[in-house]
Amino acid sequence: MSRTPLFVRIARPTYGTYLKRKHQIETVGLENLPADGPYLVLGNHTHLMDAFFVSTSLPVHIRWVIGAHLFKNQILKVLLQKLVGGISKQQGRSDFQTIRDISEAFKRGEVVGMFPEGTRTWDGEPLGFDETTAKLVRMFKVPVVFVLLESGYAQKPRWADKARKGRLTIRVLKPFTPEEIKQLSLQELLDHLTQQLAFSHRRWQEEHHYAYSGPAQALGLQQVLYLCPECGAGSSIVTHDDQVECAQCGFALALDAYDRFSLVRGSRSFIDVPQWHAWERGELEKFLVDAKDDTPLFPPDKGELFQLGVGNRLRLLTKRFTLSLSAQGLTLTRLDHKSSDVLGDSKVLQFPFNRIQSMIVNVKSTVELYMDDTLYRVRIHKRSSILKYIESYQTIKARATKTQAEVGT
Numbered sequence: 019m020s021r022t023p024l025f026v027r028i029a030r031p032t033y034g035t036y037l038k039r040k041h042q043i044e045t046v047g048l049e050n051l052p053a054d055g056p057y058l059v060l061g062n063h064t065h066l067m068d069a070f071f072v073s074t075s076l077p078v079h080i081r082w083v084i085g086a087h088l089f090k091n092q093i094l095k096v097l098l099q100k101l102v103g104g105i106s107k108q109q110g111r112s113d114f115q116t117i118r119d120i121s122e123a124f125k126r127g128e129v130v131g132m133f134p135e136g137t138r139t140w141d142g143e144p145l146g147f148d149e150t151t152a153k154l155v156r157m158f159k160v161p162v163v164f165v166l167l168e169s170g171y172a173q174k175p176r177w178a179d180k181a182r183k184g185r186l187t188i189r190v191l192k193p194f195t196p197e198e199i200k201q202l203s204l205q206e207l208l209d210h211l212t213q214q215l216a217f218s219h220r221r222w223q224e225e226h227h228y229a230y231s232g233p234a235q236a237l238g239l240q241q242v243l244y245l246c247p248e249c250g251a252g253s254s255i256v257t258h259d260d261q262v263e264c265a266q267c268g269f270a271l272a273l274d275a276y277d278r279f280s281l282v283r284g285s286r287s288f289i290d291v292p293q294w295h296a297w298e299r300g301e302l303e304k305f306l307v308d309a310k311d312d313t314p315l316f317p318p319d320k321g322e323l324f325q326l327g328v329g330n331r332l333r334l335l336t337k338r339f340t341l342s343l344s345a346q347g348l349t350l351t352r353l354d355h356k357s358s359d360v361l362g363d364s365k366v367l368q369f370p371f372n373r374i375q376s377m378i379v380n381v382k383s384t385v386e387l388y389m390d391d392t393l394y395r396v397r398i399h400k401r402s403s404i405l406k407y408i409e410s411y412q413t414i415k416a417r418a419t420k421t422q423a424e425v426g427t
Contacts, residue, residue: 022079034074045075047190056124057161062217063133065170075188080131083107124160140242141292142171142219152208164191164214171219172230177241182232229275235260236273244403245298247286252316303413309345318342319402327393341398347371371414
């Protein structure tokens with residue numbers, strides 16, 4: 019069983035108790051936890067504090083697999099690695115060191131936790147994950163415990179500026195044994211894992227009809243909603259209080275405590291954020307197909323931070339730039355007048371999709387990407403949507419993968 023670090027033993031009855039009270043956490047199904055390690059905990063990812071919520075609620079120390087970007091902060095690195103026992107993982111890329119670290123933890127009888135989706139949901143709907151997780155589960159040959167965080171999204175959606183009041187249920191499901199895992203094909207195993215972790219806030223609300231109220235219900239939603247359904251304008255959505263509006267045509271919806279929309283102005287309405295988001299993703303795919311060359315698909319976004327990965331640190335390149343999106347990739351235009359030993363006098367930097375190896379959002383309005391084995395981090399203004407860049411990359415990548423598969427057959 020995992021040896022609980024002194025720091026965690028002190029934090030659990032103090033900070034942990036505070037968390038459980040503040041977030042009204044109820045834990046269900048603790049009887050399903052195996053008596054001893056090793057085992058793997060898999061959970062759905064809904065809230066920034068998910069790992070803390072689970073660690074506080076389960077009577078066992080969990081060594082969480084954590085995004086490598088957090089380890090680049092030296093203070094956080096000490097906290098996560100030395101005091102908590104976190105395992106670093108570079109999101110969006112294969113990481114053999116992570117696999118070795120997890121294997122060593124299991125050999126010591128420890129408990130390891132992962133969020134297979136790799137990132138938090140933007141609209142309360144499950145993100146899904148690829149077969150990599152299924153391969154790891156089969157490789158490790160330890161029991162798998164599924165933990166569902168029910169409506170962590172509603173307490174503070176990823177896009178939200180303000181938290182809301184309401185309960186959170188952590189549900190521990192029956193373990194999946196190595197013997198059961200062995201009997202399934204890789205696809206069957208992936209389907210089972212996906213089914214167990216596919217929590218939908220929309221479906222949960224339809225069943226429970228529970229209010230999560232806050233001081234600014236819709237503030238920040240423009241991070242997700244980047245297209246107006248009324249006039250089709252891009253990056254035109256603004257938010258305040260419970261209102262979502264288009265700055266171009268005046269179209270407006272109101273978001274209630276049940277995350278449902280009601281029409282304020284205009285003729286086009288959606289039931290909720292997932293429905294709007296699904297519509298705009300479909301429109302974005304059409305834009306990417308019909309777009310010509312490097313024509314910008316949206317107005318440029320104001321940049322705030324551009325960094326280069328150097329070893330385990332991040333080097334600042336500039337804070338004055340704009341970022342724009344085309345069907346070919348990302349374009350960063352510098353607004354400063356300084357020469358750089360890295361950038362030289364170049365004012366325009368291109369990040370073509372076909373050269374980007376991985377691309378993820380690691381914190382609000384910040385994208386981290388690898389191009390030609392070099393790490394770059396780009397942050398735009400918090401009132402802009404970084405999501406449209408990620409979803410464009412995912413669409414282009416999926417299309418390229420499909421084309422390669424068709425050629426192969």
